[in-house]
Every structure is written in C-alpha cells, then in structure tokens.
Amino acid sequence: MKLINLKVEYFGPFEAEEINFESLNNKLFLISGRTGSGKTMIFDAIVYALYGSASTTGRDEESLRSQFAPVDKQAQVKLTFEVRGKEYTVERTLKYHKPGNKSATPPKAVLYDSENNILAGKLNEVRDTVEDIVKLNRAQFRKILILPQGEFKELLVSSSTDKQEILRTLFQTGRFLNFELNLKDKLKEQSAEAAKLDMRISERVKHIHTEDIDITEQQEFPNYNIVLEYADGVIFSYEKKLEELTEDGKKLKTELENNTQALLKKQQHNEQINKLNQLTESIDALKSQTESIDIWRKEINDFETVSSIKYELLRRKELARSVDEINEALTKEKEQQSELSEQLKNSKTQLEQAEENIPDMNKRQQQYYSRESFLATSYEALNDDIAALSAELEQKETKAKVLTSSAKDTKAQLEKLSATRSDASELQEHHIELRDKCSKLEAEAVAAHADQALLDERSEIKNSIEVNNRKLAELKEEVKLFNSNLADYDEETVQTINHLINHLELGAACPVCEQNILELPESGGFSEEDRLQLNTLQEKLSEHEEANQKRVVRIDVIDELLKDKEHKDPSVLDTELEKLKEQKDTMGRKLAQINSELEQKEQLNNELSRQNENIHTLQLKNQEMKNTADQLSEKQHNFKEVTGFTDYNDFKVHMSNEHKFIKEFQASLNQLKEEVNSLTNQQELSSLKVKSLEADSEKTAASLTQFNSEIDTFMKVHKYSAQDVLYKIIHDESIPVKKNKVKSFDDENLSLKNHLDELKKNLESTEKFSTDEDVRAVSEAETALESAREYYAAVNERKNQNISSRNYLAELIDTFNASYEEFSQLNELVEAVQGKKGQKVSLERYVLTYFLERILDLANVRLTAMTNHRYKLQRSMKKVNRYSGLDIEVFDYYNNQARNINSLSGGETFQASLVLALALNEALQQESGGITLDTMLIDEGFGTLDHETLEVAISTLIDLQTTGKTIGIISHVEELKERMEHILYVKPDNERSTTEIVTL
DSSP: OOOEEEEEETTEEEEEEEGGGGGGSSEEEEEEOOTSHHHHHHHHHHHHHHHSOOOSSSSOGGGGTTTTTTOOOOOOOOEEEEEETTEEEEEOOOOOOOTTSSSOOOOEEEETTTTTTEEEHHHHHHHEEEEHHHOOHHHHHHHEEEEEEEEETTTHSSOHHHHHHHHHHHTTTTHHHHHHHHHHHHHHHHHHHHHHHHHHHHHHHTOOOOOOTOOOOOOOSSSSSHHHHHHHHHHHHHHHHHHHHHHHHHHHHHHHHHHHHHHHHHHHHHHHHHHHHHHHHHHHHHHHTHHHHHHHHHHHHHHHHHHHHHHHHHHHHHHHHHHHHHHHHHHHHOOOOOOHHHHHHHHHHHHHHHTTTTTHHHHHHHHHHHHHGGGGGHTTTTTHHHHHHHHHHHHHHHHHHHHHHHHHHHHHHHHHOOOOOOHHHHHHHHHHHHHHHHHHHOOOHHHHHHHHHHHHHHHHHHHHHHHHHHHHHHHHHHHHHHHTOOOOOOOHHHHHHHHHHHOOOOTSSSSSTOOSSSOOOOOOTTHHHHHHEEEEEEEHHHHHHHHHHHHHHHHHHHHHOOOOOOOOHHHHHHHHHHHHHHHHHHHHHHHHHHHHHHHHHHHHHHHHHHHHHHHHHHHHHHHHHHHHOOOOOOOHHHHHHHHOOSSHHHHHHHHHHHHHHHHEEEEEEEEHHHHHHHHHHHHHHHHHHHHHHHHHHHHHHHHHHHHHHHHHHHHHHOOOHHHHHHHHHHOOOOOOHHHHHHHHHHHHHHHHHHHHHHHHOSSOOOSOOHHHHHHHHHHHHHHHHHHHHHHHHHHHHHHEEEEHHHHHHHHHHHHHHHHHHHHHHHHHHHHHHHOOTTTTOOOHHHHHHHHHHHHHHHHHHHHHHHHHHOEEEEEEOOOOSOOOOEEEEEETTTTEEEEGGSOOOOOHHHHHHHHHHHHHHHHHHHHOOOOOOOEEESSOOGGGGGGGHHHHHEEEEEEEHHHTOEEEEEOOOOOHHHOSSEEEEEEEEEEEEEEEEOOO
C-alpha cells in the first residue's frame, strides 16, 4: 500500500491542509515539529480515513475535531492511496454535536476508485471494502504499517498469552483453533450418535414378536451377533406356523364352496319362478295401452304425408310477409323523396344569400389579423409594469444611499482597531511556553506528592514492624513457657513431637512406624486443651512473622522506587505552580483579548467587502431597470399608433367581438355548403331505393302466385279442406315423442313374449324350494373361514414385523460398528491436535511457534548487525503453564547466556522492537501474497539511541527503503534532520498547524 494524498479540514490542529505523499514514496523521510504541533495527528488522519477510528489508543472520534472549528462546519478527511497499481480514494466526515441539537450529526463515509466509481457508501461497507482491498484490519494495520506512540514495543514485551492473540490475528491461525474445537464437537456428536444407536438397538429388540410360537422372549444379549441369530430363529418358527395355518384354511374353504353351491342352485330356481310371474303381469299391462297407441300411429302417418310439402308451405308464408313489408317500405321512401326535394331548394337559396357578404367579411378579417399581435399579455399589463418599475427604481436609489452611508461607518470602525497577527503570534508562543512549564512543574509536583506518600507509608510500616516485633517477643515467651513444662524433653524435641501429633490422622499410616493409627495420642506432656492453646499461639506467631515479612518486602519496594530520586518539597512546588498558573492565565486573557480584536477586525473587513459588493450590484440593477423602463414606454407608444385605441380594455373587447363575428360567419357558410351537398346525395340515394323496391315487389308477387298453385293441388289430391290444417300438422311438436313411445311399445311387447316362451321351455317345475337350512350352513362356514384368515393375517403381519425388525437391527448394528470405528479414529486425531501425544503441543500453538521463530530469524539478521553481534532474540523454552511457549528472551553472546527481555536498556529495547516490527512486516508480506506492505510509519524511540546505534538504525531503514518501501519517522532528534533528505515539517501557529515538505 502506498499513500498518494491526504487532505483534512478541521481535523486536530489542521484547519484546511493537504499533504502530497507522491514526492515521499519509496523514500525515507522525517516528520518534524514541536511537541503538540500535530505530527501524530497525521497518522490518526490516515487510520481514521481507512477504518473510521484514530491510530492512537484513547482518542475518540469527537476529540479529533478541531477546537476552533466553526459550529456550522464538519471535520473531514480525504485519503488517496494505491494498492497493487490501483488508486482508491476514501472520504469521511466526523461525528460532532452541533450547539442546539439534541443528537449528534452522524459520521459519513464514501469509497471510490480512480474513475470515480463509488465502491461503498456506508460506514460499515467502506470499512469492510477497505479491509478487503488492503487485506488488513485496523489492529493489523496499526501493528504493521503504522507503529503508534506507546505501542511500539508491544509485541516484544507482551506475555505469551498476549503474543498469541497478536500473532493469531495477524497470521489468522484462529482457523487451527476452530479446527480443534470442531473436531471436539464432532467427537461429542459421534459419541452421542453411538449411544443413540445402542439405545435404538435395545429398543428394537423389544419389538420382536414371540406370542404365536414356542420360543421364550429374550431382551439381554452378550453381543450384537447373537441378537441377529435370535431374530433369525424367531422368523423361522413363524414361517412353520404359517404353513400349518395354510393347510387348515384350505379345508375350511372347500367346505364353504360346497355349501354355497347347493344354496346357489335353489336360489336360481326360485328366481326363475319370480321372473315368469313378472313377465305375465307385464304383458297384461301392455294390452291396456293398445287403443291410445293406434291413435298416435294415425297422427304420425298424417305428419309424414304433409311433410312432403313442408318447404312450399313455409316459403309461401315468407313470401306473403315479404310482399307486405316491401309495399310499406316503398310508400315511406316516396314520401321521404318529396321532403328532401323541398329541403334542398331552401338550402340553396340561403347559401346564395351568404356568399353575397364574403367580400365585406374578407376586409374585416384582414384588419383583425393586423392588430392581433397586440393581444399579448405584455401589452395588457403595460401601464402597471411602467408604474411598478418607476416605484421600484425609486426604492433602489434610496437603498443605495443607505448602503453607502453604512460602508463609511464600517470603514471608520475598522480604522480604530490596531491589533496585528504578529502581536498575537508572539503572545501565543509565550502562552505555550508558560503552558509547557506548568505541565512540567505539575508533573514534578505530582511526582513529589507521590514520593512523599511513599515516605509517609515507609514510616508507618516501620512503626508497624516495631509494634509487631514486640508482639512476636511476647508470643515466643508464651511458647517457650509451654515447652519448658516438659521434664523429659528439651524444647526442640517437644516442638518436633507436637508437630508430628498435629499431622496424624485416624486410620492413616504413621509416617515413622508405618502402623495404622487407631487412637490419636495427646501432646507431649500436655492435655488436649493445652495442645489447642499451643497451636493457637503458634498460628498467631506465624501470622505475625508473615505480616512482618510482607512489610519488609514493601519497604524494599518503596526504597527501590525512591532510589536515585531527588526529594523535593511538594508544598514549595505547589506554591511555584500556582504563581506560574496565574501568569499563564493572565497571558491567556491577553491572548484571548487580542484574538477577539483580530476576529472583530476580520469580521469588519468581510462586512465592508460585502457592503461594497452590494452597492456595486445595486448600481448595476438600477441601470438595468432604467433601460427596461425606456423599452416599455416605446412599446406603449407603438400600441396607440397602430390600434387607434388608448385604453387596452376597449381594444380587447373590440377584438373579441370581431373574432367572434368572423368565426360565426365562416361556420354558418361552411354549414350551408355541407347541408346542400348532403341533401343532394340523399335525394339521389332515395331515387335509387324507390326503383329497387318496385322491382322487388313485382318479383315477390310472382313467386307467391306459383307457391299458392302448388299447395292447392296437394290439398285436392290428399283431400285437405284448408291450408290452416296443413300448417297445424307440420307444426305439431309432440310427433317425435309419440314416435318413440310407439316404437318402445312394439319393442317391449315382442321382448316380453320371447322371454316368456324361453322360461316355460327351461323350467322343470313351477314350485319354489326352501333355502333356510342351506343359508345357515353357508353362514357358519364363512364365519369359520374368516376367523382363520384373520388369525393367519395377524401371524403373517407379526412375522413381517419381525423381518423388518431383523433387517433394521442389521442396519443399526452395521451403522454402530462403523460409527464406533470412526469414533476411535476421531478420538486419536483429537488427542493429537490437542497436544496430548508426542511433544504435547497443540496444532495452533505449533503453528504460532513456527511463525514466531520465523519472525525472530528475520529480526536477528538486523539485530546482530545493530548490536555488533552481541544480541539475538530467541523463543523462551521455559514451560510455566500450558499457555507458555511464545515468550521472547534475549541471548547475550558476551555472557553466553539468555536473559529476560526486560533487562535491556531503553535504547536496546528500541533496537529489538524496531527489528522485530520490520521482521513482522516482512514475514506477513511473505506469508500473505495478497498484502502489499510498501509503507511503514514509526512514531517513537530514536531519542533513546546513542550516536553509533542511531547510525546503525538509520542505515538499516535506508537499506530497507532501497527495496521500494516508504518509511516515515516521527522524532525530535536533531541529528535525524541533518541525515534526512526529505522532511515533512509540521508548523504550529497559535492553535492551528500547517505542513510543508522540504527536500534537501
């Protein structure tokens, strides 16, 4: 990643600042400036632009906004950077509370590419997209590309546990821990699955049926193979049982078939007798319908005869109706023809009269069109516009006079103010000087108070030790008195015996004779009460000795803290600090006063510029209005001369009347022409219709005469009296129904006679047989067979259930065996990944160790050169607990032994931290091919180096820079300014700062 350009507004001490990093890319440069000028704020701006938070721990978003920012302005930061040859720009505005608003104005963010295509437009989207482009999150970015003040040596001195979190984040080894946890979860699942399978197998065995066979039910088995053998035996027994039931069923079925056959034969005979009786009754019923059927036969015959002339009858009626309709239409059309002739004559007369007025109308129309342009809206309001413009022009001239007077007053106020920027700058520097002195003195006073508190604490502890020593002496005398009461033992022996007795337990082995203790002995020479009292004294003695020991340790700590410190009187420092603060406050008030005057001066200048600009604008506007007034007057004169009217409303009414008259005349003329044309066409059409109707009437009458002749001939032949009779016969709608009924009667009569003859021929007797005994025998046989079938089905179902249970058990047992095998293999893998085998190192810790040692190897290449081959960094092999293994120690070749990293001096610690940071940067870039680490910014440490070590450190960074890296350093070391060719200066001015890039 390369920085291209950084632009900030109201961010920290920067009001509106832009830093172009292109001239610094692939170079080693220094960021220089006074304390508090805003050097670190440049790093904060870069990190905030990318991730939405500062690089410095403890700085929240609102603290980044400039204290001097106007209330209506938002703080902004814009960063352009390059990753893998592509440019990106990210812009952010900071959250802030605007006075008067209850809620804060929210922050905003947008990210776009070099072609201004927006890639993300929301806070979280911008952060996620930046992480995807840079391939680093904020924590990784701060540890690799930007090394903030106070966190430079974090990786070097952090504990093994903290280092694990750092390396886990940078090298993403959490996936190995997740792999281990997933394996453990899988192992639990596998174990639970095996338990479920075992339970399901046991439960399924209970489902095996044995109630129909001579096998005792069994539910406990030594192994799963015997379960399947038991199930196979039960199934075999059920198959034998079903064979027996099949033979019994065959016998019952044969008996039922015999009984059913005998019953069926008798029932068929009885049914034939019933059918014979029914046929006889049906034939008798048909005979009663013969008379009505004969009548229908005659009606059907008449209908078929008349149907031969049906067309002529229907056509004759249509022709008669058509003759009447044609004659009626012919009469109406002749009447309409006469009316049209009269209307056409009148319309022609009116048209001739209208055409005589056309020349006069043409003249009026030409005059109307020549005046029509004056009907525009601008002429209607012309008088009002002239009056309004004159009034407005008078107001503008008055306002111009007022503005001119106000500008003179503002200029007079400005001349009275004498404050200058140089005065303010001088006071600002003096105020900052006093503020720095106050801060330094305040820190000395706080340190003095802290030292005084330590001295007071030390004195109190010494007094406590003296009091405790007196108490110890008293307790020792009491113990000595107890021990002196033993006549046979000296004091040391008594104490040993009592110590042994106090550690004996009933039922346990004696540590001396190794015999089991059945009864606890009393103390040597003491009763139980004495022994308890002595124990209490010894416990108190131990407590006081331990308390003294803690106090002595605390005194050693206080002495170490106060070592080599010059003791200062806090009260003297407080007095001096109060005086200095009073001077600083006085200077602050003077500075505020002169700043206020400068601000007032700036406001008056702005006001004067605004007033002069307004006066000039007003003068231009007045001249423009005068020109407009002249144009309107000319327009009014032209209207009066052309139209001849002085009042516009009169002219408008006249023009409206003219337009209406012309329009009505033209419409009337056109209507008359259209009416004449229309009537002429209608008259011609009416004549054609009369001729057509006369021809149709003659033709239809001839056809009607012909059809009447044919119908009369038919009536004479078949002896019908009138045409109405014929029409009634052919329109009889009941004929189809009567035809169907006659046919059905004939078919049914023939069928009944045939069936009756067939039955009489086949019957041996006309008497019915009794079937009660046969029905009872069939019912009993059916009941017995049904019971046998139901039992067979139940036994067969239980056999099938046993087969299903056996197959299911076989599947469960196979699944259980496979699951147990997988569980065993998975358990071995989990133990290996957790570090319970071999070297007792978990998978993630093994990977972290590999990365740490790789980083240390890269770091030692530079560290040995920087320390003249004295130091190298190595991983500590001490095992304190299971989280150990990532601690770093330093090996000193001068002493040929390793020692704690905290034993290094400040300069040596910076050297080790620097090479470790460079090695981490290099290792991460090698490991993650997608990450381009072209930039490193360092904010700390060079002031702790001596001249020779500083030379080596700078040479190391120069060598690194020659490989294409951009390296920026924040430092106050003057020697670095002499060595650096490229310097980014941060210059404070009052509470604002500016930047400048200088190349020597």
